[in-house]
Amino acid sequence: MTRTNAALLLTALLLASCSQQASLPSDTPSASPVTENPTGTATVRVFIPNVAPQGLRPQYLPGTTTGLRVRLGTFDQTFPVGAGQAGCEAVTGGVTCTFTLTVPAGEQTLRLDALDAANHVLSTASQSVTVVKGQNNAFNVLLTGVPAAGAGSLGVTSRPDEVTGPAGNLTLDRGGAFSLSVALRDASGQTIINPGLPAFKVCSSNAGFSLTNPTTETPTLTAPEPTGTTQSATLYVPADGNCATTAGPLASVNVSVPAFHLALSVPASVVAGSSAVTSAQLRTALDNVLNIAGRTVAFSTSAGSMSAASATTDATGQASVNLIAPASVTTGTVTASSDGVTANASFTTTAGTADDTTSTVVVSPDAVKVGQTSAVTVTLKDANGNPVTTTPTLSATDGAVIGTPTASGNIFTFPVTAPATPATVVFTAKVGSSVVGTGNLAVTPYALLVRDGVNPVVAQYDFTSAAPKTFAVSEQGYAGAFTVQASNTNVTASLSGGTLTVTPVRAGLTTIKVQDAYGQEVTFDVSVTTVSITVY
Incomplete structure (x- = not known):
């Protein structure tokens, strides 16, 4: 990310001249003069940058610096810095300040503190230097940033689709390795970067959330995989580098892995x-x-x-x-x-598919005359006896006519009409291509009738004269032909449509048999009696 904060490298040029005492500039805050001999004159030049919107540049103080405290040996002076301050002038990119101070020669401890307007220490440095009398003394001083408690931040920079929640409280959708970024900030809110970043360590409050390379700006967090409960941890940078110190961290973030x-x-x-x-x-x-x-x-x-x-x-x-x-x-x-x-x-x-072991096909009545009606009831059940409501199909042999069924749940009733000829009609019920049952209907013809007038013919008819006798032959629903046979030639028998004519020929007993095409027959006897009288 782009950070508009200052690096903390200060180039301090200390120029020691010949041994003499020099007074501080009149426009600097008063300080006790250094009286230790021998002494020399040193010059401190400081560059304070404007906040850099395009990123960071090395070798300058934080842009929020308003004062510089210089301690060298017994010298201790805080110099105001910034545009308009004594010894400072605006230059390209910021402000340059030059201060002259009298310092003792020899080995000294140089301490520099960059201060903001609230007198917060933004960065600091302490190192041993040797001021050699009679020559210019230049020292490069690296100011280390002073992180402010709670001002820093910890963030997750990888697997963005699996990270949700506001900064400071992050939810990780699942476990595994996540890249972190660490930003420590000074009291003015500027990010401290190398080469002025102090040593630090990122710690975890939960051992299940482990850290790799915790002393770098880009450590790796290994989070646990989701379990049945939410798992959480606080990642923090302790002020003293000791993970046992949890109060007042320099930066922290709460992370959690929700339950699956x-x-x-x-x-x-x-x-x-x-x-x-x-x-x-x-x-x-x-x-x-x-x-x-x-x-x-x-x-x-x-x-x-x-x-x-x-x-x-x-x-x-x-x-x-x-x-x-x-x-x-x-x-x-x-x-x-x-x-x-x-x-x-x-x-x-x-319910499953209709099963032939539990489904039934019932024909009622199961015996009718030709042309009469009946009904076929199909009850569908699956193998477990559960009703099946799929409409079946019904087919029939011998020309029986099947009507439109009525349904009641899993019971289907088909009206049927028997064929015009006698037969055993077989009905087959199917669901899809599967046969679920069959049923039979016996179709028989009506009775063959031979009548003498309006009465059925008697078992034996006696001729009383030689005149022919007619009988009526009929059968309901029958459209075929009838046949007649005489057992001998005592009479002749013939059929014309439904009329049977029997004509006596000679005396004797004759059996007449009338049949239809189905094999039904009616038999009766006729007798012819003659009397011969001879007169001599």
Whole structure:
């Protein structure tokens, strides 16, 4: 990211002249003159940059610096710095300040503190220097930033799609390695960067959230994978570098890994008595697949049973067992649980396909005369006896006519009309291409009748004269021809349509047999008696 804060490298040029005492500039704050001999004159030049909007530049003080405290040996003076201050002038990119001070020669301890308007120490340096009398003395002094408690920040810079929440309270969708960034800031809010960044260490309040390279600006956090409960930790930079010191951290951030949830997949509709695959998928709080193997998932159901009480997740984070549905038509719920996380899914059992062992085909009445009507009732059930409401088809042999069925649940009634000829009609019921049952209808003809006038012919008819006798032959619903046979030639018998004519020829007893095409017959006898009288 772009940081508009200042680096903390100060080039301090200390120029020691010949041994003499020099007074401080009149426009600097008063300080006790250094009287130690021998002494020399030193010059401190400081560049204070404007805040750099395009990034950072090395070798300057924080742009918020308003004062510079210089301590060298017994010398201790705070100089105001900035535009308009004595000894300072505006230059390209900032302000340059030059201060002249009288310092003792020899080995000294040089201490520099950069101060802001509130007198906060923004950066500091302390090092041993040797001021050699009679020559220019130049020292490069690296000012180390002074981080302010709570002013810094810790952030996650990788896997942005898996990191949510406001700065300071971050939620990690799942575990694994996350890159961090550490920014320590001084009391004026400017980020401290190298080569003035002090040593520090990033610590974790939870050992489950481990850190790699915690003393760098880009450590790596390894977070735990989601479990059944939310896991959290505070990452912090202790002011003294000791992880046991948790109060007043220089920077901190709360991180958490929410609990996973289970996505349970159960078919909404299951055929009664059958089995169906039931799967539970581990998913993160953001509903991403949690591809972790080896997690145990328990399964149970309120209706039917499960093929196993539990299963272990595979490499995709999924565990599967079979739901064995109850034999009846009902509703049920499957429950999956893992590590205290529970998911439910409902299902409904439905009837299976019609089965020929439980379905029935009933013909009633099952015997009729030709052309009469009957009814075929088809009752459909699956193998477990559950009603099946799929409309069946019905076919018939011998030309029987099938009407439109009426339905009541799983019961279908077909009106049928018998054929015009006698037969045993076979009805076949199907659902789809599967036969679910058959039924028979016996179709018989009406009776063959031979009448003498309006009365049935008697068993023996006696001719009283030689005149022919007619009889009526009929059969309801019959359109075929009748045949007649005489057992001898005592009479002649002939048929014309429905009229039977018997003509006596000679005396004797004759059996007449009338038949239709179906083999029905009517037999009766006729007798012819003659009397011969001879007169001599």
